Amino acid sequence: MTEMLLTVRGLRKSFGSDESAVPVLAELAFKLPAGGSLALMGRSGSGKSTLLNILCGLERPEAGELILFGQDYRRADWQQLRRERIGVVFQEANLMPTLSLLDNVRLRAALAGQPQSRGQHWLDTLDIGELAQRFPDQVSGGQRQRAALAMVFAMAPALILADEPTGSLDRVTADDVADSLFRLQAETGCGLILATHDPELASRCQRTLDLAHRAVDRDAGPPLP
Amino acid sequence: MTTFTALLSHYRRHPWQGAALALLMLLATTLWTGIHHLTSEARASLGQSERAVEARHQVQRIDGAVLTVEDFVSLRRQGLCLMPWLEVLPEGESRRVIGVDPLAALCFQRQGDVASFDGQPLRGDPFLDIADAAALPARQSQLFLIVAPNTGVLPEAYRITSFSLAPDTGQLGDSFLLNLDALSVLVLLITGLLLRSVYLLSLSQRRDSFALLNRFGVPVRRVRWHLVAELVCLALLTLIPGILLGQLLANGLAGGFASVMEGLFDSRQFATSGNNWLVPTVVMMALLLLVCAADWLIPDKLRKASVFVIRSGLLALLFIVVGTGGVWLAPNLLWLFVSVALGLAGAGLLMPWCLSALSSRMSRASHQPLRRWWWAEFGVLCRRLALPLVALQLALAMVLAVQALVTTFEATFDHWLGQRLSADYYLEVPTGADAEIAAHWLTQNLPATSGARWHRVLRGQGRIGLDSQSRSVDVFALAPVGSLVTEWDLIEQTEQPWQQLAAGHGVMLNEQLAYRQGLAAGDQIQLELAGQSMSVPVLGIYPDYGRPAGEVLMAGDLLPDDFSVAFESFSISPGSVGIETITEALAGIWQQPALTLRDNRSIRDLANRVFDQTFMLTRAMTLLTLALAAVALLLMGWVFLATRLWYFRLLEVWGLERAAIFLRLLTLALAVSLSAAVLALPVGVGLTWVLVQRINPLAFGWSLPMELYPGFWLELLALALVIGVCIALLMRRQLGRPAVRPSVTGTVTGEER
Numbered sequence: 011m012t013e014m015l016l017t018v019r020g021l022r023k024s025f026g027s028d029e030s031a032v033p034v035l036a037e038l039a040f041k042l043p044a045g046g047s048l049a050l051m052g053r054s055g056s057g058k059s060t061l062l063n064i065l066c067g068l069e070r071p072e073a074g075e076l077i078l079f080g081q082d083y084r085r086a087d088w089q090q091l092r093r094e095r096i097g098v099v100f101q102e103a104n105l106m107p108t109l110s111l112l113d114n115v116r117l118r119a120a121l122a123g124q125p126q127s128r129g130q131h132w133l134d135t136l137d138i139g140e141l142a143q144r145f146p147d148q149v150s151g152g153q154r155q156r157a158a159l160a161m162v163f164a165m166a167p168a169l170i171l172a173d174e175p176t177g178s179l180d181r182v183t184a185d186d187v188a189d190s191l192f193r194l195q196a197e198t199g200c201g202l203i204l205a206t207h208d209p210e211l212a213s214r215c216q217r218t219l220d221l222a223h224r225a226v227d228r229d230a231g232p233p234l235p
Numbered sequence: 236m237t238t239f240t241a242l243l244s245h246y247r248r249h250p251w252q253g254a255a256l257a258l259l260m261l262l263a264t265t266l267w268t269g270i271h272h273l274t275s276e277a278r279a280s281l282g283q284s285e286r287a288v289e290a291r292h293q294v295q296r297i298d299g300a301v302l303t304v305e306d307f308v309s310l311r312r313q314g315l316c317l318m319p320w321l322e323v324l325p326e327g328e329s330r331r332v333i334g335v336d337p338l339a340a341l342c343f344q345r346q347g348d349v350a351s352f353d354g355q356p357l358r359g360d361p362f363l364d365i366a367d368a369a370a371l372p373a374r375q376s377q378l379f380l381i382v383a384p385n386t387g388v389l390p391e392a393y394r395i396t397s398f399s400l401a402p403d404t405g406q407l408g409d410s411f412l413l414n415l416d417a418l419s420v421l422v423l424l425i426t427g428l429l430l431r432s433v434y435l436l437s438l439s440q441r442r443d444s445f446a447l448l449n450r451f452g453v454p455v456r457r458v459r460w461h462l463v464a465e466l467v468c469l470a471l472l473t474l475i476p477g478i479l480l481g482q483l484l485a486n487g488l489a490g491g492f493a494s495v496m497e498g499l500f501d502s503r504q505f506a507t508s509g510n511n512w513l514v515p516t517v518v519m520m521a522l523l524l525l526v527c528a529a530d531w532l533i534p535d536k537l538r539k540a541s542v543f544v545i546r547s548g549l550l551a552l553l554f555i556v557v558g559t560g561g562v563w564l565a566p567n568l569l570w571l572f573v574s575v576a577l578g579l580a581g582a583g584l585l586m587p588w589c590l591s592a593l594s595s596r597m598s599r600a601s602h603q604p605l606r607r608w609w610w611a612e613f614g615v616l617c618r619r620l621a622l623p624l625v626a627l628q629l630a631l632a633m634v635l636a637v638q639a640l641v642t643t644f645e646a647t648f649d650h651w652l653g654q655r656l657s658a659d660y661y662l663e664v665p666t667g668a669d670a671e672i673a674a675h676w677l678t679q680n681l682p683a684t685s686g687a688r689w690h691r692v693l694r695g696q697g698r699i700g701l702d703s704q705s706r707s708v709d710v711f712a713l714a715p716v717g718s719l720v721t722e723w724d725l726i727e728q729t730e731q732p733w734q735q736l737a738a739g740h741g742v743m744l745n746e747q748l749a750y751r752q753g754l755a756a757g758d759q760i761q762l763e764l765a766g767q768s769m770s771v772p773v774l775g776i777y778p779d780y781g782r783p784a785g786e787v788l789m790a791g792d793l794l795p796d797d798f799s800v801a802f803e804s805f806s807i808s809p810g811s812v813g814i815e816t817i818t819e820a821l822a823g824i825w826q827q828p829a830l831t832l833r834d835n836r837s838i839r840d841l842a843n844r845v846f847d848q849t850f851m852l853t854r855a856m857t858l859l860t861l862a863l864a865a866v867a868l869l870l871m872g873w874v875f876l877a878t879r880l881w882y883f884r885l886l887e888v889w890g891l892e893r894a895a896i897f898l899r900l901l902t903l904a905l906a907v908s909l910s911a912a913v914l915a916l917p918v919g920v921g922l923t924w925v926l927v928q929r930i931n932p933l934a935f936g937w938s939l940p941m942e943l944y945p946g947f948w949l950e951l952l953a954l955a956l957v958i959g960v961c962i963a964l965l966m967r968r969q970l971g972r973p974a975v976r977p978s979v980t981g982t983v984t985g986e987e988r
Contacts, residue, residue: 066888068887068888089890089891089892090890091890092887092888092889092890093889093890093891094890098888098889103881103885104885106608106611106612106882106885107882108608108611108612108614108615109604109607109608109611113604113607113608116604117604117605117607117608118889120603120604120605121605121889121890121891122890126604
């Protein structure tokens with residue numbers, strides 16, 4: 011039987027006070043197997059980022075079931091999970107501006123309890139090894155996103171949550187960054203949940219969840235409940 | 236929606252930032268206006284009254300009695316040209332008004348040598364009609380009769396003396412006002428730094444908006460003009476209440492200020508008109524435009540070059556070296572202030588450089604990535620908050636120096652008073668009584684075995700120096716010169732000065748006189764007493780705090796027989812004899828029903844009260860400046876750290892507990908505020924030395940010992956800790972809120988590191 015990284019059932023989340031509450035996520039359900047990848051799609055405001063925040067423990071759902079690494083979310087030590095097992099990549103501003111690219115990677119590895127000495131290796135792997143001593147403002151947007159991926163892989167994550175990681179890049183650079191992401195995800199065997207507006211990028215995931223219609227259009231993984 | 240309203244929308248989105256800028260401008264205007272108002276009023280007060288009696292003389296009674304209206308009437312009837320001058324200190328007021336009689340002044344006008352009051356409105360600033368002045372409920376009033384030169388022969392009971400509103404203090408009063416001017420310049424400098432920092436912050440936060448407007452075709456020049464208009468609007472809103480508050484502050488402190496002028500320089504402060512709003516308005520507007528338009532006024536090439544020189548620390552070192560040299564060598568107060576300003580500017584430039592260098596070094600040396608991040612973030616904070624940090628550093632240094640000066644003064648003054656008032660009692664010799672017989676009785680009846688000590692004090696006037704350059708001095712003669720004075724501290728002395736003084740082999744001078752005449756122990760001086768000239772050596776220089784007048788201390792035996800004694804008293808410690816025995820005996824000898832006897836403790840209390848009042852003003856001003864700088868750093872730290880919130884949230888995303896993040900935030904805020912305080916210490920110590928050893932002698936004529944008060948340093952460090960904790964606590968509230976992602980402009984221009 012396939013090991014499940016993540017199981018979500020009946021998840022609900024809304025914003026605002028009781029009467030004027032706006033539901034963002036309602037009765038959401040899906041699963042992600044180990045090493046699987048899932049694309050979250052939907053128009054702006056459909057709840058992609060909110061779902062990612064819930065999946066890394068930065069926000070709490072109102073109701074529903076969330077089992078992560080076989081553990082109920084209410085009993086999870088979210089700090090530890092984010093530190094050691096869940097890597098998060100945003101569209102931009104993933105790096106500390108005061109540290110060089112290498113120091114950023116080393117910081118992330120150190121927090122995860124991984125060897126800092128592998129920092130240069132990850133930058134080399136992502137083809138930005140020669141930029142190791144540069145600061146984030148001294149490299150291009152694509153190179154910054156590669157450095158962000160290096161940081162995530164340096165922590166040896168079990169699950170990567172990526173919120174429009176190529177959203178601010180041009181097509182060619184976006185493709186390069188996406189190539190690196192999927193290549194390394196496959197090599198390391200971690201799970202990947204990726205929020206995007208880009209159907210082409212979404213199509214590279216094993217499954218896609220459209221939050222607007224709550225429909226799974228390709229089902230390469232285990233059946234949803 | 237216009238470009239202007241689009242720019243203003245920043246403050247709609249960030250109302251606290253707008254409020255902070257307005258608050259800073261308001262406080263700064265208040266503080267500066269307050270100081271300026273006091274100083275200019277004092278100058279106007281002295282100038283206006285001095286002009287009215289320029290080169291005048293007054294009539295005094297030979298017997299020393301107070302003049303009355305009857306004296307005026309009797310002298311006028313004899314055809315003398317006189318003008319009554321009634322000085323009144325009204326109840327509940329701190330400044331005097333002057334009652335004059337315009338009709339009486341007409342005879343002066345005929346002689347064409349006096350400012351006429353005829354037809355001039357007398358509105359009480361400071362001149363009033365004498366009848367109105369006399370009708371005022373007064374705490375104090377004194378009548379002077381000003382007389383025209385060549386006025387004719389006076390009756391025998393009167394004499395003519397020169398009339399001046401303040402004693403000849405050798406420009407000390409002007410120096411004191413210059414001191415206050417320097418304080419106001421320092422406040423203006425601190426204000427400028429704070430305004431510029433808030434302005435730069437609002438610019439950096441709106442950089443994306445400016446870029447957007449530019450892309451929409453709005454020329455850069457027009458955006459700049461809009462910014463100027465925005466600031467002028469803000470200034471108009473805050474300047475007027477600031478000036479009004481400043482005048483209220485000045486009026487609140489006027490009592491203290493009048494005491495300062497009177498306590499230090501015997502100089503009365505008269506009421507002047509308070510309509511003084513133009514200068515503060517123009518100065519604050521000019522300052523505002525200057526700090527905001529500095530970037531446009533300095534050519535790009537020069538600015539880039541200056542940035543390099545400033546960042547390399549060279550300019551700071553140059554300023555410090557030149558400033559320090561200037562402080563040693565400055566010939567007068569003005570040059571001294573210029574040197575101090577250079578030194579302070581150097582210290583201000585050096586601080587961000589030092590902290591930046593420290594953070595880079597420590598960051599490079601840290602092997603632990605989180606610690607490396609902390610040091611790098613510390614460097615950013617210090618650079619971005621450089622202006623408010625420098626303002627706080629200068630304000631702290633100023634407070635530290637003023638506090639040390641005041642505390643040293645209080646301690647020294649207390650010790651000095653203890654020596655001066657070493658006798659338990661002070662007994663006035665009644666008018667017409669023979670002090671010689673009393674002294675004889677004391678010699679006979681107070682044996683050394685009784686533990687009693689006493690001396691007779693004779694006061695009068697003499698002249699020091701040669702004919703054309705001679706100046707009037709107070710004479711302070713003692714007989715005998717005994718143990719009540721021989722324990723006085725001397726600033727300079729020759730061998731066995733007290734024995735020499737007692738033997739009549741020389742005199743001692745007070746520090747003020749020695750300083751102004753450039754005299755030292757061992758010098759020979761020419762002293763003229765009752766028309767007789769004598770050449771005597773200076774045996775010692777003694778401290779004489781708080782008196783502007785020059786004084787010569789000598790043995791009573793050295794006084795010529797016909798010396799005119801203006802005042803006589805006895806200082807007595809009765810020992811086992813008891814003061815009642817002595818007063819009863821002396822009252823019998825002098826055939827007086829009662830004697831004026833004062834317990835020296837009451838004199839000491841009175842003197843301490845006067846000096847507490849004297850320095851209240853300086854303390855209040857410096858503490859207000861410190862409060863301004865502290866509030867500014869608090870606001871700026873809070874606003875700036877809010878722009879770093881995203882990166883703190885990033886740490887949370889990376890799995891750091893919120894408590895751990897807050898701890899780092901707290902340590903950062905504390906490190907920044909403490910750095911300013913720690914670096915303020917050497918500046919404050921240097922400034923203390925300049926105040927007590929250089930400025931004080933030039934401004935007041937006396938110097939103080941250099942004392943340091945580490946306990947107060949701890950208090951200032953604790954204050955810095957409080958500021959740091961407040962910044963961190965304000966930020967703690969923000970940590971729970973969603974963070975705004977940093978602008979793209981910021982992440983690619985390097986301004987975030």
